[in-house]
Amino acid sequence: MSVDPFEIVFAVPMECGACVESISQALKPLEGVTKFDIDLNKNLVTTEGTIPPSSIVRAIQKTGRDAIIRGTGKPDSAAVCILESFDEKDFKQPVKGLARIVEVSDGNSIIDLTVNGLPRGVYYPSIRCSGNISQGALSTGGIFYKLDAIKVDQPSNLTTTINSIGAALISNNNNEELFFGQSFLSAKLSVNELIGRSIVLSRLQDKVTSDSLCGVIARSAGAWENDKQVCSCSGKTVWQERTDAIARGVAV
Numbered sequence: 001m002s003v004d005p006f007e008i009v010f011a012v013p014m015e016c017g018a019c020v021e022s023i024s025q026a027l028k029p030l031e032g033v034t035k036f037d038i039d040l041n042k043n044l045v046t047t048e049g050t051i052p053p054s055s056i057v058r059a060i061q062k063t064g065r066d067a068i069i070r071g072t073g074k075p076d077s078a079a080v081c082i083l084e085s086f087d088e089k090d091f092k093q094p095v096k097g098l099a100r101i102v103e104v105s106d107g108n109s110i111i112d113l114t115v116n117g118l119p120r121g122v123y124y125p126s127i128r129c130s131g132n133i134s135q136g137a138l139s140t141g142g143i144f145y146k147l148d149a150i151k152v153d154q155p156s157n158l159t160t161t162i163n164s165i166g167a168a169l170i171s172n173n174n175n176e177e178l179f180f181g182q183s184f185l186s187a188k189l190s191v192n193e194l195i196g197r198s199i200v201l202s203r204l205q206d207k208v209t210s211d212s213l214c215g216v217i218a219r220s221a222g223a224w225e226n227d228k229q230v231c232s233c234s235g236k237t238v239w240q241e242r243t244d245a246i247a248r249g250v251a252v
Contacts, residue, residue, distance in 0.1 A: 120179045197217050
């Protein structure tokens with residue numbers, strides 16, 4: 001499926017023109033970014049293109065700054081799914097992945113799937129009929145839509161700290177054989193067809209087990225629909241929420 005360009009808005013902490021220049025230099029080489037705008041006063045970076053949002057986040061993070069996705073695509077065209085483990089051994093770190101979904105044209109969506117802290121191997125993602133995760137992946141029902149398998153084979157580390165400007169700092173921990181994976185998948189579905197369903201990531205093709213990852217698909221903000229700086233529920237800034245999310249293991 002060819003991907004139509006879509007817009008993404010990122011919150012990025014910036015202090016001066018040098019910040020703008022370093023971010024600009026990080027974005028220019030990215031294939032698939034057709035244009036971008038950097039607003040120093042509002043601490044916002046806007047891109048248009050066809051590459052995964054997670055790839056842009058990582059490019060910005062390499063400059064020493066963090067980036068929070070504030071919205072993607074058109075109104076009512078974006079969704080998100082946090083993938084969690086229901087295995088008892090993962091009790092302290094249940095969140096293992098994140099799927100960002102954008103409908104890029106009528107009936108066609110792309111899924112930016114990132115997982116972290118998993119054993120090396122091939123995993124099989126699928127969209128399930130139900131969003132019932134009361135028993136983890138076992139209660140999500142049958143397959144609604146199959147997605148392409150993904151490889152998890154890049155060295156991973158779940159030990160993270162946050163520096164003064166909000167960027168994640170990764171430290172080495174050689175005691176765990178855990179790995180990272182990212183894939184850009186496509187589905188001939190609209191976002192409205194996906195809301196309330198679930199995504200399951202299984203090590204077995206066409207079968208889920210008690211240790212399969214899963215999460216409910218929920219609607220998220222389109223570009224320019226979320227401009228909050230402080231959450232009205234928690235009273236925390238977007239950067240404090242970011243720190244909490246990284247501590248929970250939410251990837252990128």
